[in-house]
Amino acid sequence: MPIAITALGAKQLSVAQINTTADLKSVTPGLAFNTALGGFGQPRIRGIGTTTTGPGIENPVATYVDGVYIGSAAGTLFSLNDVDQVAVLKGPQGTLFGRNATGGLIQVTTRTPSQTPTADGSISYGNYGTVSSSAYVSGGLTPTLSASVAGIYDYQKDGYGTNVYNGEDVQKHRDYAGRGKIQWKPDSQTKFTLSGDYSYLQGADPAIHPVDGTLAGPGPAGARDIDQNVQPYLNTKSWGASLTGQHDFESVQLLSITAYRNSFLHAIIDGDQTPAPNVEVDQTQKDKQFSQEVQLLSTAPGPFKWVIGGYYFWSRGSYDPLDTKVQAYTPFGPISIDARVDSRQTLNSYAAFAQGTYDFGASTHLTAGLRYTIDDRAIAATSDTTTPFGSDIESTSDSKSFKKLTWRLSLDHRFSPGLLGYVSYNRGFKSGSFVPQVIPAEELKPETLDAYEVGLKSDLFDHRLRVNAAAFYYNYKNIQINEILNGVLYPFDGKGARSYGVDLDAQAKVTRALTLNAGFSYIHDRYKSFPNGYTTNDNVIDPATFQFQVLTVDATGNRLQDTPDWTANIGATYVVGPITVAASYYYNDGYYVDPGNGVREPHYNLVDASITWTSRDQHLSIRAWGKNLTNALYSMQLDATSTGNNRVAAPPRTYGVTAGFHF
Structure with a gap:
């Protein structure tokens, strides 16, 4: 495939201890993954992503599960419990995956029900009183009907930190999720798959810790402790269903994907991060979506597909x-x-697309594709500000249509059976929208990205060495950025940016027992003209408002948010008899979190390891594992705000034992 892609099977994910979508960054060059409020997923590929959340705000890195696009950021952070494969496609996917795939996409494929009876399960116990379990069962119901059921449960009794104000734990959680599938194959040409899923999480998150002063001074000494009069609270729910139908005609295949999803997030935070009752934010966000996709794919022999x-x-x-x-x-x-x-943003989106590949002989292929998208957005919002002097009620409503043509053009050539080279030019598009909490209605302009890429894919020495490398140049326009004032996130438009870089991933089968894998990414990114860039505070308190003063600065030439210059990962798996030893290392050289480049996440290193015993018949296994073994302190959320800079620390050192079975 002539694109930069990192694909990981179920076994690779298990060995590397990739348990959630957020963990994917440690094995995917060029991918970053932060969270907001503990429940919003914010993936970023090659510097393209968003720190903005809110109803109607979508990420320019799309997340798909079994071909279904997930529009809400609250639905993109989830466990990988019954997964067959995860593929991270880098760069704009402006034709086949056109829905907000400006930076790329995360494509999750779950396991397909089988006629053969299959059962897998595990139970784990770890530090911080963590108990988790998972199960998967599949089998045939009739000669044409098969089904599967999967579930996961995770409970962390003790928190990573403490709220010293009330003595209660923070950063602990309880979550569970389930998925069921039924597949019907009435004949050899026809297949229908009905899928449903549900997930639930409740936790004492986000534990927002001051890192650069607050209105009341520095926070507690413990990096994961807080001192706040408001106990943090997070509750998320997500559920949905999809029906996929496929029929093979004589020379074409018809594919239909129908899906509905619903997500809910409720978060309570202390907006000033102090023991004083200055700012309390109580946010409830609800998202619903329906999608219908129809494709016709050529299956006849010939040079044109x-x-x-x-x-x-x-x-x-x-x-x-x-x-x-x-x-x-x-x-x-x-x-x-x-x-x-109270705000509601509605979208009706329509798109038509076509893509074709022509073979110039056995070695050279030209691919061209177009997609035309029409997004009709509407917003209706009301604000009610109540003071001792009365109430001020304002309302707004507006609508706008955003239209865009995107494309893909690529040429690839196979120089030998084990070496493929390609060049491509792609345009990606993220729809415009409205700022959901601003009255009167304020428009966010659509983002566009022109991407130029050249790459090599190699499979050498009788498939013992695989090396994939790509170099890219991006021209990014109308970046949707945010600032946080009094605990509330407000998006706004940046002019644009230019970036270039390289990423590489490799796997080597050194011996029958030893396998090595490695990845590397370098990104040079700079904002273009951006005179209204900002830093959110200057650490000087305004005597009139008793809040930090906000400065507006020229961010032209500054680095993009949440984009490290360098990341690298290396892993090793060694198998001797029934024992498998695995270890991995990840390096991130740090990044800025605001366009003003005033707040920076320092560089950090992560080390994970495990040792697994598997019975000779492959039915039973026991694994001892550890994550973040050096107990590195790094952020899963880092913000510059009007009340002081703060972070939510990522998990500390965790370790435990997992027992599993497979039949």
């Missing part, structure tokens, strides 16, 4: 509500302000 299709996507996201309670200080004493926003 093609696919044409249509796509419809409907979504509705809402703040229900976003409630911010502020204690303001006046010459006459403190007063309470309650600012409530």
Whole structure:
């Protein structure tokens, strides 16, 4: 395939201890993955992503599960419990995967029900009182009907930190998820798959810890401790269903994917991160979506292969509500302000696409594709600001249509059976939208990305060495950025950026027992003209508002948010008899989190390892494992805000034992 891609099978994910979508960054060159409020997933590929969340705000790195696009950021952070393969496609996928795949996409394929009875399961116990289990069962119900059921449960009793204000634990959780599938094959040409899933998480998150002062001074000494009068709370739920139908005609294949999804997030945070009752944010976000995709794919022999299709996507996201309670200080004493926003953003999206590949002989192929997208967005919002002097109610509504043509053009040539080279030019598009908490309605402009790439894919020495490398140049326009004021996130538009870089991944079968894998990414990224770039505070308190003053600076030439210059990973697996020893190392050289480049995540190193015993018949296994063995302190969320800079620390050293079975 003439694109940069990292593909990982179920066994590779298990050995590397990749348990969630957030873990994928440690084995995927060029991929970063942060979170917001502990429940919003924010993947970023080659510097393309977003730190913005809210109803109607989508990520320019798309997430697909079994061909279904997930529009809400609250639905993109999940466990990989019954997965067959995960593929990370890098660069714009502007034709076949056109829905907000500007930076690339994460494609998760779950296991297909089988006629052969199969059962897998595991139970784990780890430090911090963590108990987890998973199970998968599949088999045939009739000669034409098969089904599968998968589930996972995870409970962490003790938190990674403490809220010293009330003595309660923070950064602990309980979550569970399940998926069921039924597949019907009435004949050899026809297949239908019905799938349903549900996930639930509740935790004491996000544990926001000051790192650069707050209104009340520095935070607790413990990096994962907080001192806040509001105990953090997070609850997310996500569920959905899909029906995939496939029929093979004489020379074409018809594919249909129909899906509905629903997600819910409720978070309560201390907006000022202090023991004082200055700012409390209570946010409820609800997202619903429906999608229908139809494709026709050529299957007849010949030099020309093609696919044409249509796509419809409907979504509705809402703040229900976003409630911010502020204690303001006046010459006459403190007063309470309650600012409530109810907001609903609706999208109807229509797209048509076509892509074809022509073979110039056995070694050279030209691929060209087009996709035309129409996004009709509408917003309706009301704000109610209540003070001791009365209530101020404002409303807004607006609508706009965003239209864009995107494309893909690539040429690849196989120089030998084990060496493929390619060049490509792609355009990606992320739809415009409205800022969900601003009245009157404020538009976010659509993002576009022109990407130029050259790459090599090699499979050498009788498949013992695989090396894939790519170099790219990006021209990025209208970047949707955010700032955080009084605990509330406000998006706005940046002019654009230019970036270039290389990424590489390799795997070597050194001996029958020893396998090595490695990855590397370098990205040079700079904002173009950006006179309204900002830093969110200057650590000087404004005597009129008792908040840090906000400075506006020229960010032209600064680095993009959450984009490290260098990342690298290396892993090894050694098998001797029934014993498998695995270890991995990941390096991140740090990144800035604001366009003003005032707040930086330092470089960090991660080391994971495991040792597994498997019975001779492959039915039973016992694994001892450890993650972040050096107990590195790094962030899963780092923010520059108007009340001081803060972070949510990623998990510390964790370790445990897992017993598994397979039949």
